[in-house]
Amino acid sequence: MKNLTSWAIIGLTLTFLIGPFIIIIFAGASAGESLAFPPDGLSLRWYLKVFTIESFRQSFVLSMGLAIFGTLAALLLGIPAAYALNRYELPGAETIRTVVASPIIVPGIIVGLALLRYMVIPLDVTVTVALFMAHTALVLPYAVRVVSSSLNNLRSDMEEAAVLLGCTRLQAFTKVVLPNIRGGVLAAFILGFVTSFNQVPVSLFLSGPGVRTLPIDMLAYMEITYDPSVAALSALLAFMSLAIVFIAERLLGFSRYV
Amino acid sequence: MSEKYVSLRNLTLSYGKTVAVPNLNLDVVEGELIALLGPSGCGKTTTMRAIAGLLTPTSGTIAIDGRDVTRVAANKRGIGLVFQSYALFPHLSAFENVAFGLRLQKMPETEIRQRTEAGIATVGLAGFEKRKPAEMSGGQQQRLALARSLVMEPKVLLLDEPLSNLDARLRLEMRTELQRVQKKTGVTMVFVTHDQSEALALADRIVLMKDGKIEQLGTPHQLYAEPATAFAAEFMGFENIFRVQGENLVSDFGQLPLGFKATSPMLAWRPSGVQVGQGPLNGRVSASSFAGGHREYVIDTALGQIKADAPIETLEVPLGENIAFDLPKSNARQLSE
Numbered sequence: 001m002k003n004l005t006s007w008a009i010i011g012l013t014l015t016f017l018i019g020p021f022i023i024i025i026f027a028g029a030s031a032g033e034s035l036a037f038p039p040d041g042l043s044l045r046w047y048l049k050v051f052t053i054e055s056f057r058q059s060f061v062l063s064m065g066l067a068i069f070g071t072l073a074a075l076l077l078g079i080p081a082a083y084a085l086n087r088y089e090l091p092g093a094e095t096i097r098t099v100v101a102s103p104i105i106v107p108g109i110i111v112g113l114a115l116l117r118y119m120v121i122p123l124d125v126t127v128t129v130a131l132f133m134a135h136t137a138l139v140l141p142y143a144v145r146v147v148s149s150s151l152n153n154l155r156s157d158m159e160e161a162a163v164l165l166g167c168t169r170l171q172a173f174t175k176v177v178l179p180n181i182r183g184g185v186l187a188a189f190i191l192g193f194v195t196s197f198n199q200v201p202v203s204l205f206l207s208g209p210g211v212r213t214l215p216i217d218m219l220a221y222m223e224i225t226y227d228p229s230v231a232a233l234s235a236l237l238a239f240m241s242l243a244i245v246f247i248a249e250r251l252l253g254f255s256r257y258v
Numbered sequence: 259m260s261e262k263y264v265s266l267r268n269l270t271l272s273y274g275k276t277v278a279v280p281n282l283n284l285d286v287v288e289g290e291l292i293a294l295l296g297p298s299g300c301g302k303t304t305t306m307r308a309i310a311g312l313l314t315p316t317s318g319t320i321a322i323d324g325r326d327v328t329r330v331a332a333n334k335r336g337i338g339l340v341f342q343s344y345a346l347f348p349h350l351s352a353f354e355n356v357a358f359g360l361r362l363q364k365m366p367e368t369e370i371r372q373r374t375e376a377g378i379a380t381v382g383l384a385g386f387e388k389r390k391p392a393e394m395s396g397g398q399q400q401r402l403a404l405a406r407s408l409v410m411e412p413k414v415l416l417l418d419e420p421l422s423n424l425d426a427r428l429r430l431e432m433r434t435e436l437q438r439v440q441k442k443t444g445v446t447m448v449f450v451t452h453d454q455s456e457a458l459a460l461a462d463r464i465v466l467m468k469d470g471k472i473e474q475l476g477t478p479h480q481l482y483a484e485p486a487t488a489f490a491a492e493f494m495g496f497e498n499i500f501r502v503q504g505e506n507l508v509s510d511f512g513q514l515p516l517g518f519k520a521t522s523p524m525l526a527w528r529p530s531g532v533q534v535g536q537g538p539l540n541g542r543v544s545a546s547s548f549a550g551g552h553r554e555y556v557i558d559t560a561l562g563q564i565k566a567d568a569p570i571e572t573l574e575v576p577l578g579e580n581i582a583f584d585l586p587k588s589n590a591r592q593l594s595e
Binding site for chain 1: 332333335
């Protein structure tokens with residue numbers, strides 16, 4: 001009886017977690033003309049159609065670019081920041097930590113509005129640049145936090161040992177610290193990539209004419225065309241995320257870092 | 259052989275505003291194994307870090323082999339340091355850990371290979387080249403850390419608490435190992451420890467430190483037999499230390515008559531130096547335990563507790579009973595303050 005109850009709870013939990021995903025997969029595989037579940041017969045035509053929609057292709061490229069380069073930029077800023085916060089007793093370290101974490105504490109809508117009002121409009125930056133800066137800032141907290149946690153596990157006397165064997169401080173960092181936090185850096189990259197790719201509220205404010213990230217473009221598409229292609233695209237993106245996490249788990253035990 | 263191979267002159271070391279070592283002067287003889295001994299916070303580790311170049315002195319100079327290295331960066335001093343935690347590189351194999359420093363010198367690959375293999379063999383780790391540090395035991399990791407420093411042929415090898423992370427059996431093994439390596443390579447070694455038995459067993463000379471100052475410097479035998487101060491005596495196992503006032507020994511608790519004329523302000527006895535079973539003095543047994551060759555008594559006296567070791571052949575005095583004892587002149591160590 002007890003066994004049955006626990007199975008029921010597990011079953012319900014999984015249904016809530018995975019159910020929507022399964023609905024989306026089948027809704028996208030509909031043979032009909034409109035988004036519906038259960039689908040109107042099965043076909044792969046909407047899955048194929050996704051690839052022919054020009055605006056999806058453009059926004060996919062933009063989202064990919066933002067996710068990859070935004071995350072790389074965040075790591076470029078975040079690794080030294082995490083290192084400094086970890087190794088030196090900086091004055092106001094707690095304040096710095098809070099400021100760095102603020103993009104995930106403050107609601108996205110507010111971040112988006114603030115960036116639009118006080119950065120994009122007064123500085124007159126292009127939409128792409130604004131999006132790039134916003135995504136970098138949004139990913140930064142993850143970069144700092146994940147890299148920090150793997151730096152915590154690395155004793156600082158290892159760097160001193162490297163220095164006494166002839167390394168400069170920089171060589172000690174590249175030859176000893178970086179190889180030992182590689183897993184954390186990769187984990188931060190994947191987390192950052194996924195966060196950036198799925199970002200909606202901030203991008204909503206910063207998207208401009210002809211320049212939209214993929215999630216925003218999908219929202220816009222649905223307002224006009226209510227066909228199953230959006231469901232098909234969603235399913236494809238979910239599979240992409242799953243594949244990335246699966247590969248990461250296989251390669252370096254991703255779950256240890258998150 | 260230089261008498262002043264490592265020479266510390268008027269060295270002051272501080273962390274921020276806290277002075278850890280004020281005005282230290284010390285000369286290390288070339289090829290000797292010298293121990294910096296003292297309780298935690300006595301400045302021994304700070305001094306070692308300054309010699310290594312990991313800490314910049316507030317004032318004073320450090321010279322090695324006649325050359326002033328006070329302002330020379332740590333990576334250019336040619337000094338090896340075996341860390342207490344070993345600080346091995348976890349991502350590299352045993353071979354690459356040892357080869358690490360040689361590779362930085364852009365040496366030809368064949369020479370790197372030759373010297374690394376020789377270094378690994380010196381510490382008895384041949385066959386372990388491909389292992390990662392995590393796949394080695396504590397003792398093996400320690401020897402690997404030793405090899406990593408030794409292949410660099412350092413002018414001075416510093417060791418931070420080299421035996422503290424090892425169990426009793428490995429400790430003995432490592433002690434022999436260190437002495438063997440030192441004989442073989444002739445490298446000058448400075449090691450830091452808080453354990454007087456380690457220092458006594460291993461060092462040619464011991465620097466006993468207290469509050470950043472040298473309390474006493476001498477051979478293990480000198481320190482053991484002739485501690486000069488109460489602090490040194492306590493560190494060397496003189497557990498009964500009392501002040502002298504006229505004809506009496508005094509403590510915070512009270513006084514006892516002294517059977518002879520003392521010329522020093524303090525006197526100390528080892529537990530083994532206290533005569534038990536007969537004598538002019540009296541106390542009550544408050545603890546008694548069998549310790550193989552002798553019996554350890556704690557005696558409550560007018561001076562407070564006195565620790566005494568009695569030969570096992572003597573009759574056992576039960577807890578709470580009176581016991582006669584003597585603090586004989588022949589076993590008393592005269593101490594300055």
